[in-house]
Amino acid sequence: MVEDSLSPALGAPGTAVIVTGGASGIGLAAAEALAAVGRNVALWDIDGSKATAQADAIADRFGVKTLPVAIDLTDIAAYAAAIDASRSALGPLGGLVHAAGIVDMGSLEGITPQSWDAGINTHLRPLALLTQQLYGDFAANPGSAVVGIASINATLGNAVNPIYSAAKGGMLSLIRALADRLARDNIRINAVSPGQIRTPMMQPAVDNLPEGWFERRILLERLGDPAEIGRVVRFLLSNEASYITAARAGRRRRQYLVAAAVGNPPTISIFATPDLIRGGEN
Numbered sequence: 001m002v003e004d005s006l007s008p009a010l011g012a013p014g015t016a017v018i019v020t021g022g023a024s025g026i027g028l029a030a031a032e033a034l035a036a037v038g039r040n041v042a043l044w045d046i047d048g049s050k051a052t053a054q055a056d057a058i059a060d061r062f063g064v065k066t067l068p069v070a071i072d073l074t075d076i077a078a079y080a081a082a083i084d085a086s087r088s089a090l091g092p093l094g095g096l097v098h099a100a101g102i103v104d105m106g107s108l109e110g111i112t113p114q115s116w117d118a119g120i121n122t123h124l125r126p127l128a129l130l131t132q133q134l135y136g137d138f139a140a141n142p143g144s145a146v147v148g149i150a151s152i153n154a155t156l157g158n159a160v161n162p163i164y165s166a167a168k169g170g171m172l173s174l175i176r177a178l179a180d181r182l183a184r185d186n187i188r189i190n191a192v193s194p195g196q197i198r199t200p201m202m203q204p205a206v207d208n209l210p211e212g213w214f215e216r217r218i219l220l221e222r223l224g225d226p227a228e229i230g231r232v233v234r235f236l237l238s239n240e241a242s243y244i245t246a247a248r249a250g251r252r253r254r255q256y257l258v259a260a261a262v263g264n265p266p267t268i269s270i271f272a273t274p275d276l277i278r279g280g281e282n
């Protein structure tokens with residue numbers, strides 16, 4: 001499947017996409033970006049009423065089919081029915097965005113068996129099991145791809161949220177591990193590792209830190225807008241990105257948008273820049 005034209009292919013393939021965490025923030029922005037180029041989207045979220053409101057709004061605004069699915073991703077027994085419902089409502093499935101997330105702020109002292117399970121089973125386990133359960137759909141539908149929303153903390157680590165950091169680091173390793181297997185059927189999988197994006201999850205940190213704390217550490221001197229991540233996700237799920245797999249698009253501390261090629265063998269680098277460091281900042 002190689003495009004022989006240079007026309008934009010952001011809306012291709014035209015298959016439907018499941019977006020976990022689709023009711024808010026980055027997941028919602030990804031769903032909107034995909035709908036804007038005509039792709040049907042299923043908004044899976046633990047907050048069913050918010051998912052319903054956003055699914056209706058997207059359908060009205062972009063004229064695509066949408067489906068809200070109220071689901072707790074830690075409940076793996078619910079996956080099969082949710083996949084069937086998504087396929088029945090929206091047609092062939094060709095994309096997964098795993099953006100659902102929670103954040104633990106308890107540092108070392110806050111690690112409990114319950115918080116550990118919640119963090120790992122919200123971020124890491126669904127990426128593995130949903131990819132596994134969607135494999136047949138994706139293999140049957142050319143151009144299919146998966147995007148996992150990891151985090152800057154996957155590679156930096158963060159003393160405040162060790163479970164979150166571990167789960168996100170696990171997502172990067174899992175994506176590298178799955179890429180090789182998925183490539184057998186031309187299914188691509190990539191990570192996006194955002195820095196600080198203005199969403200409900202990030203707002204408490206913005207409110208509790210001194211004004212400008214994040215901005216001073218970001219080359220572009222502002223937090224990102226969810227739509228700016230949504231567009232990267234849309235690109236990675238599209239035929240525009242047909243030769244990109246096992247890559248990580250994101251921001252590392254003091255670095256501009258960098259994506260390292262981590263395939264085996266390495267495939268491609270996107271947005272590669274030298275390590276840019278802002279002078280005088282700690």
Ligand SMILES: NC(=O)c1ccc[n+]([C@@H]2O[C@H](COP(=O)([O-])OP(=O)(O)OC[C@H]3O[C@@H](n4cnc5c(N)ncnc54)[C@H](O)[C@@H]3O)[C@@H](O)[C@H]2O)c1
Nearest residue numbers: 021024025026045046072073099100101151196197199201
């Ligand atoms: N905002 C940032 O700066 C930032 C930075 C790096 C990574 N991320 C990641 O981006 C993703 C989206 O986060 P966001 O900032 O948009 O936050 P958000 O809180 O706006 O959205 C997260 C969504 O996930 C849903 N969710 C939580 N637990 C769930 C579960 N068990 N089952 C189903 N849905 C569940 C929530 O209801 C919510 O709608 C997360 O994985 C987060 O870790 C965010």
